[in-house]
Amino acid sequence: MEDKIKKAAELIKDSNYIVAFTGAGISTESGIPDFRSPGGLWERYDPSIYAEISSFLSHPEKYWKMHRELSQMVLNAEPNPAHVALADLEHKYGKLKTVITQNVDFLHSRAGNTNVLEIHGSGQTARCLKCNKEFHYTQIQQMLEEEQYVPRCPHPCYGLIKTNTILFGEQLPWDVLDQAREEILAADLLIIIGSSLLVYPAAALPSLAQQSGTRLIIINMEPTMMDSYANVVLHSKAGKILPKVFEAFESLINDS
Ligand SMILES: [Zn+2]
Structure with missing residues (x-):
């Protein structure tokens, strides 16, 4: 060696x-354990349900449930x-x-x-899928802390917000x-x-x-x-x- x-x-x-x-x-x-390893994120959250783009669009609350756990892990990491x-x-x-x-x-x-x-993709930013407005992850954290289970773009857009990380099924x-x-x-x-x-x-x-x-x-x-x-x-x-x-x-x- x-x-x-x-x-x-x-x-x-x-x-x-x-x-x-x-x-x-x-x-x-x-x-931050490897998502794919035993005990990793994908063992508890089936990515085809929690981290796939089409399921995000139909059931965003599932993605955001997983995201809460992931973001805590990331924010606690040095x-x-x-x-x-x-x-x-x-x-x-x-x-x-x-x-x-x-x-x-x-x-x-x-x-x-x-x-x-x-x-x-990046976990630092997110964007509105409707008007493309960009959000910093701290703004998303705040929305989640205010118990918005699915963060949405403010009035009058109300579009669905997605983090800029690449989900399964996305290019x-x-x-x-x-x-x-x-x-x-x-x-x-x-x-x-x-x-x-x-x-x-x-x-x-x-x-x-x-x-x-x-x-x-x-x-x-x-x-x-x-x-x-x-x-x-x-x-x-x-x-x-x-x-x-x-x-x-x-x-x-x-x-x-
Ligand atoms: Zn918007």
């Missing part, structure tokens, strides 16, 4: 345009050392240019990363996906953290990186089908291993 940490640190030292791609695994140490290491890599060294994330918990922005591409935001693709093509190092790389578009990233000659580090608890594409693979918790890689990188810099 020490050798792999050192190799990852060297890759970071030799790179000037790093892009990170993160999935649920980076947020579990912040107290960025963990893995989020902080990525923020330092941007602000202290200017090496990290973009974070692409599957997560809707906005922990990367809260840790301080500035260019965050949220490919599954992923193509403009954001395009930007993500461009960033990966521009990168000299891609660090994939906490994603099992099973579903599109995450599954396509390692080969995209390989095609463009972008070097690849994979950090995930479990082996992934894509491990053989990577220059370094670290099977560990992100919050434990990323700060070690960062430390090793800093000592390389200080030695030279």
